[in-house]
Amino acid sequence: MDFEKPLLLGTANPTKVALFQDFLADLPLTLLTLTDLGIALDVEESAPTPEANAVLKARAYFAAAHVPTFAVDAGLEIARFPADQQPGVYVRRIRGIEARASDAELLAHYRAALLQIGGESPACWVVGMALQVDAERLVSATYRLDGILTAQPCATLSPGAPLGSLMRDVATGRCFAEMLPHERPDAAWINAFIRQHYELV
Numbered sequence: 741m742d743f744e745k746p747l748l749l750g751t752a753n754p755t756k757v758a759l760f761q762d763f764l765a766d767l768p769l770t771l772l773t774l775t776d777l778g779i780a781l782d783v784e785e786s787a788p789t790p791e792a793n794a795v796l797k798a799r800a801y802f803a804a805a806h807v808p809t810f811a812v813d814a815g816l817e818i819a820r821f822p823a824d825q826q827p828g829v830y831v832r833r834i835r836g837i838e839a840r841a842s843d844a845e846l847l848a849h850y851r852a853a854l855l856q857i858g859g860e861s862p863a864c865w866v867v868g869m870a871l872q873v874d875a876e877r878l879v880s881a882t883y884r885l886d887g888i889l890t891a892q893p894c895a896t897l898s899p900g901a902p903l904g905s906l907m908r909d910v911a912t913g914r915c916f917a918e919m920l921p922h923e924r925p926d927a928a929w930i931n932a933f934i935r936q937h938y939e940l941v
Contacts, residue, residue: 746770747934748777750801750811753900760810762921763930767938772807779804790815790829791868791882798870798878809872810934816903818889820861821853831903843902847893850906854891863889863907867926869933879937883929886910894918 747769749760757773764771774780783800785793793813802809815829832840834849841849854860865885872878893905894915904917921927
């Protein structure tokens with residue numbers, strides 16, 4: 741098996757880069773980042789679903805790098821929020837703020853909204869994955885990560901993924917920001933997705 745096959749991680753988010761590097765550490769891939777390749781491309785996430793947005797990003801970064809590219813995007817469903825307040829794919833686009841919200845703004849917004857409904861709610865991250873293999877071949881999939889979103893943050897804050905300090909794992913009660921990468925259920929899903937399509941890379 742070739743241990744020199746490259747895979748570009750199509751995200752500039754430092755927390756996601758670190759997670760993916762850990763999730764995929766046992767696969768015979770040379771993992772590259774956008775920084776490694778000098779790519780400073782801001783891909784507009786204009787699609788209606790996380791999987792479609794992941795496809796947009798995988799295609800754009802592949803076109804810039806000409807390297808097989810893996811990308812993800814996520815949307816958030818909060819059970820106790822009314823339909824007109826569901827974040828969906830617009831998790832960082834808070835009403836009244838033109839730009840994408842900062843980590844601090846995001847935490848403040850969701851904590852305040854959760855306090856208005858009793859302090860917590862079942863919630864689900866809907867995560868889309870896409871692997872652009874070459875100019876012709878692309879595969880994609882979606883998985884769901886259930887948890888409890890609470891207004892009481894844990895002590896650990898992950899830069900670029902602040903809601904990990906509010907989202908608690910259903911089985912253990914631990915917030916995702918405090919879990920080691922291999923303890924997270926998405927570790928197995930992402931690893932299995934890449935492993936399944938590895939021969940395409």
